[in-house]
Amino acid sequence: MSSVLSFPDRGHWGKSSWRGNCSGHVYKELYERLRPDLVVDPMMGSGTSIEVAHEMNIPAVGLDLHSGFDALTMSILERVGRPAGLVISHPPYGAQIKYSGNVWGKEPHPSDLSHCVDDEDFNSKLQAVLLNQREATAPGMYYGTIIGDWRRGGRYSSYQAECISRMPSSELVGVLIKQQHNVQSDRKRYGRMVLPFIQHEYIILWQRTKQVMSTLQTLK
Numbered sequence: 001m002s003s004v005l006s007f008p009d010r011g012h013w014g015k016s017s018w019r020g021n022c023s024g025h026v027y028k029e030l031y032e033r034l035r036p037d038l039v040v041d042p043m044m045g046s047g048t049s050i051e052v053a054h055e056m057n058i059p060a061v062g063l064d065l066h067s068g069f070d071a072l073t074m075s076i077l078e079r080v081g082r083p084a085g086l087v088i089s090h091p092p093y094g095a096q097i098k099y100s101g102n103v104w105g106k107e108p109h110p111s112d113l114s115h116c117v118d119d120e121d122f123n124s125k126l127q128a129v130l131l132n133q134r135e136a137t138a139p140g141m142y143y144g145t146i147i148g149d150w151r152r153g154g155r156y157s158s159y160q161a162e163c164i165s166r167m168p169s170s171e172l173v174g175v176l177i178k179q180q181h182n183v184q185s186d187r188k189r190y191g192r193m194v195l196p197f198i199q200h201e202y203i204i205l206w207q208r209t210k211q212v213m214s215t216l217q218t219l220k
Helices: 024-034 048-055 076-080 119-135 159-166
Strands: 004-006 039-041 060-062 084-089 137-147 150-152 155-157 172-179 200-207
Touching (some): 004 024, 024 048, 024 084, 039 048, 048 060, 076 119, 084 119, 119 137, 159 172, 159 200
Parallel strands (some): 004 172, 039 060, 039 084
Antiparallel strands (some): 137 200, 150 155, 172 200
16 A cells, blocks of 8 residues: 555545545545544544545544534543544644635634644644544544645745654654645746645544553653
């Protein structure tokens, strides 16, 4: 199996009009590899991850800020009721796409990761979400995130590097590279920049240790 995924066709799952949507083929590939008994997505967006799971007869729970679940302040485990085999998120990439007050809702939501004040605010909040995901993962099973990097104003922000550095290194399973297709940046012109295009994303996976640890212990 390759560590590089490329799916030009997003598939029939979810809503193609939802900006930043991930191809359903990516989730299908993950589910086939990891074989979770229960999938939880705390940032389901238009529901692509959940539709794929249901089509594969995998129990799944989709949560999102736009439907009233705040992954920063609410426990995923308490909402779902039992630990899951895979807790996977696809958060906003900084302020690339503003969601609350734009894609959904009338006003920006204070817990919306697309409205963070800067990269440090974003990275800290995403870490909190990932720890929440970890708590909702059954021992020995998987949690992860689909995340891209961002360049604006000549500055490159490596969100995937921050995710890896802020989470338990002993639980890191690996990173898959996902090629991006049909994104708005494909139509931009960046002058004479040496590396102008970011045409990939990362799928970072961790396996929760079977030994019960406190949050403070996992960060050491």
